[in-house]
Amino acid sequence: MTVAFALQTLVMAPTDRVFAASLSIDDHLASMTASGEQAIAGITAGRISLGQSVTWRARHFGIRWTMTSQVTELEEPDRFVDAQLRGPFKAFRHEHSFRTAPGGTEMLDSITFQAPLGPLGWIAERVLLSWYLPHLIRQRNDYLKASLERGA
Numbered sequence: 435m436t437v438a439f440a441l442q443t444l445v446m447a448p449t450d451r452v453f454a455a456s457l458s459i460d461d462h463l464a465s466m467t468a469s470g471e472q473a474i475a476g477i478t479a480g481r482i483s484l485g486q487s488v489t490w491r492a493r494h495f496g497i498r499w500t501m502t503s504q505v506t507e508l509e510e511p512d513r514f515v516d517a518q519l520r521g522p523f524k525a526f527r528h529e530h531s532f533r534t535a536p537g538g539t540e541m542l543d544s545i546t547f548q549a550p551l552g553p554l555g556w557i558a559e560r561v562l563l564s565w566y567l568p569h570l571i572r573q574r575n576d577y578l579k580a581s582l583e584r585g586a
Contacts, residue, residue, distance in 0.1 A: 436525065437559050438546045439568055443575040446538035447582035453511040453532050455578050456541070457481045459488060465577035466570075469493055476502065484508040487519060495562070501526075524548040524555065541578075543571050 445452050455461050458481055459473050473479070475489035482488055487504040501521030508514040511532055518526035531542040549555030549563060 435556060435559070436546050436548045437564055438544070439564070440542060440544045441568060441571050441575065443541045443543075443579060444535060444538060445541055445579045445582050447585075449532050449534050449539040450511045451582055451585075452539040452541055452578070453514075454481065455582055456530050456532075457483070457505075457514065461578060461581065462574065464581075465574040466492065468573070469570075474500075484514075489520075494566070503528075522550070524550040541575065543575070545571065 459477055459479050463471055463473060469492040471490055471492035473488050474491050476487040477483075478488065482505055484505050484507070487502055489500060489502040491498065491500050493499070499522050501523075502519045503516045503521075503526070504519050506515050506517050507529075513529065513531045515527065515529045517528070525546070525548040527546050529544040531544070533540045533542070545567065547559075547563065547567065549558045551558070
């Protein structure tokens, strides 16, 4: 069964800057220092673009995970989608949407995922991942918001 959630973040910065920061490997890494995340293959620095991929390595729940994701859709500066090519999920898709809002940009993250391992994966989705993944996205968004608003 697929799990879905969405998070909305208002960033007091122009849409083009928020869009660019969301595609930045460097900003992603800076936002994920708590998990020791590294970009180890593909695009490992700078801005990722349509069709390009990045392989991440990080530690979550005391386990080292590796996941390769690719930008599969890109409509600058309105939206882009990244999806897992290889990694711990049976399926993982993250749609990033951007809309001009009063004083800044509304950033919407829509995520769908499915854990592997049948019934065990279903339990992991409900007990751990449905809390943990929104936490990680909020952490990333809080970093982008603070960084962009400081520079605005």
